[in-house]
Amino acid sequence: MASRNLWYMRSNLFFGSRCWMIRYSAEILKSVSFRLFGVTCNNGDKEPLENEDLLNNLLTMGVDIDMAKKRQPGVFNRMVTNEQDLKMFLLSKGASKEVIASIISRYPRAITRTSESLSKRWDLWRKIMTSDLEIVNILERSPESFFRSNNNINLENNIKFLYSVGLSQKCLCRLLANAPRTFSNSLDLNKQMIEVLQEVCLFLGHNDPIDFVRKIISKNPFILIQSTKRVKANIEFLQSTFNLNKEELLQLLCGPGAGILDLSTECAKRNYTNIKEKLFSLGRTEEEVQKFVLSYPDMMFLADKKFNDKIDCLIEEKISILQIIESPRVLDSSISTLKSRIKELVHAGYNLSVSNIALLSWSQKRFEAKLEKIKRLEQCLGS
Numbered sequence: 001m002a003s004r005n006l007w008y009m010r011s012n013l014f015f016g017s018r019c020w021m022i023r024y025s026a027e028i029l030k031s032v033s034f035r036l037f038g039v040t041c042n043n044g045d046k047e048p049l050e051n052e053d054l055l056n057n058l059l060t061m062g063v064d065i066d067m068a069k070k071r072q073p074g075v076f077n078r079m080v081t082n083e084q085d086l087k088m089f090l091l092s093k094g095a096s097k098e099v100i101a102s103i104i105s106r107y108p109r110a111i112t113r114t115s116e117s118l119s120k121r122w123d124l125w126r127k128i129m130t131s132d133l134e135i136v137n138i139l140e141r142s143p144e145s146f147f148r149s150n151n152n153i154n155l156e157n158n159i160k161f162l163y164s165v166g167l168s169q170k171c172l173c174r175l176l177a178n179a180p181r182t183f184s185n186s187l188d189l190n191k192q193m194i195e196v197l198q199e200v201c202l203f204l205g206h207n208d209p210i211d212f213v214r215k216i217i218s219k220n221p222f223i224l225i226q227s228t229k230r231v232k233a234n235i236e237f238l239q240s241t242f243n244l245n246k247e248e249l250l251q252l253l254c255g256p257g258a259g260i261l262d263l264s265t266e267c268a269k270r271n272y273t274n275i276k277e278k279l280f281s282l283g284r285t286e287e288e289v290q291k292f293v294l295s296y297p298d299m300m301f302l303a304d305k306k307f308n309d310k311i312d313c314l315i316e317e318k319i320s321i322l323q324i325i326e327s328p329r330v331l332d333s334s335i336s337t338l339k340s341r342i343k344e345l346v347h348a349g350y351n352l353s354v355s356n357i358a359l360l361s362w363s364q365k366r367f368e369a370k371l372e373k374i375k376r377l378e379q380c381l382g383s
Contacts, residue, residue, distance in 0.1 A: 050076045054111075057083050062101035068108040075108040083111040089118050090139075093132040099140050107143035113150055120152045127159060128172045138177055145180030157187045165194050166210035171217060178221040185224065196228045200235060204250040212254065219258035226262055233265040241272065242290055257297045274304035278311060282321045296328035309335055317342045318353040329361040344371055349378040 054076060058065060061083065069076060083104065090100050104110055122135065125146070129135050139146050149155070162172055162182075175182050182190065194213060201212035217223055223231065238257060239249050253261075260268060272293065279289045293299060299307065313335050314324055324330060330338070341360050345352060348371060359370050 051078060051081070054078070054081050054083065058104065061087060061104070062097065064101070064105035067105045071106065072108040075111065078112065081111045082114060085115045086111050086113065086118070089115060090136070093122070093136055095136045095139070099136065103139055103143040103147075107147050110143060110147040113147060117150045117152065121146065121150070121155065124152060124155050124159065125176065128169060128176050130173075134173075134177075138180065142180060145176075145184075148181075149184045151184075154187060155183050158183050158185065158190055161187060161190060166214055167217065168214075171214065175217070175221050175224070179225055182221075182224040190224055192228050193224050193226070193231070196231060197223075200253075204246045204253075206250055215254040216258050216261075219255065220261060222262050223258070230264065231261050234261045234263065234268060237265055237268055241269075242294060252294065252297070257294075260297050260300055263300065268300055271300045271302060271304065271307070275299065275307060278308055279321070282311075282315075284321065284325070288325065292325045292328060296331075299328060299331050302331065307331070310338065313338055314357075317346075319357055320353070323357050327356070327358040327361070330357055332361050341367060345374070348374045350374050 055065065058068070075081070086104070087097075087100055090103070091097070095103075122132075125135050126132070129138075135146070159172070162175070167175075197213050197216055198209040201209045206212050235249070235253070238244065238252060238260065242248075244252065263271075275293060276286070276289050279292065280286075284292075302310070310331050310333075311321070311324065314330065315321065333341075338360055342352060345359075359367055362370065
């Protein structure tokens, strides 16, 4: 009887303890679950709570919180972020605290990247760029280019592929600096575009696809982030609109026409129609219009109002349409720049109606140097 009572007491003690442990564990789990998920879960209509520690850290780093919230608000609801690791990593690469704050302000998701992922991605970029400072400069200008993806395997495969199709390190460096999204593309997308360009090359009778691809990309580093459908449509548009034979089209694509492949085809058609109508109204023929556009195809990036306003501005200043046709790059300058420069030249005694107007599109430094020469010459003639 004594042994049975002893067994009964032990059983109660064991099962009672186990029940107490289960209840206690449930309370712990409930508490932990609340802490882990309370930051991101909604309670009815309440807004998700923000990570206060993260906010304080970013404020201390000089991050523009309002800008960051507008761009990627979800980052502020995360429990785990790596802003301090990111800061130390970028400081070690030569970035200033101000640059780091600017990067996070404009692309907050950067703070979600791990140190290991950052280090691996940096090493891959260094296979193209010659210094850490070059990469820092790209990040300062376009933080998305580096932090948008953390798929380092895809990046590595793209680098290998682009080298394999004959692109030099210098060409890849230019791609990374100007069109970094190229390296975030899936490998298949980049392969498709290269294949399309190679097919176009062979169709146009050029027997060196590697050379053709290299020339296109050197003229237009954004080509690989366009759709193959757009590129094909624009090539067809250029050939049919300007009645180009294969050799003429080849020269255009390898030269000034490469940039037009970025435009949507509808936009290119609409802008060209407007250019044609405007020049027709000024007494120009279709042949003159075509020569004008082909001499500087970038003018097709100008929307109708902007193009018309610039032409009107120049004509109001006694500059003829023939002068504009001979110096189409003047259309690169803004209307305010054109008016300001024309005013300075006229004041210096420069007769725009019978003189070269190309200087209206020169760099500011070159323009000012030319203006000083004109002033000195006018003074000599006056004395």
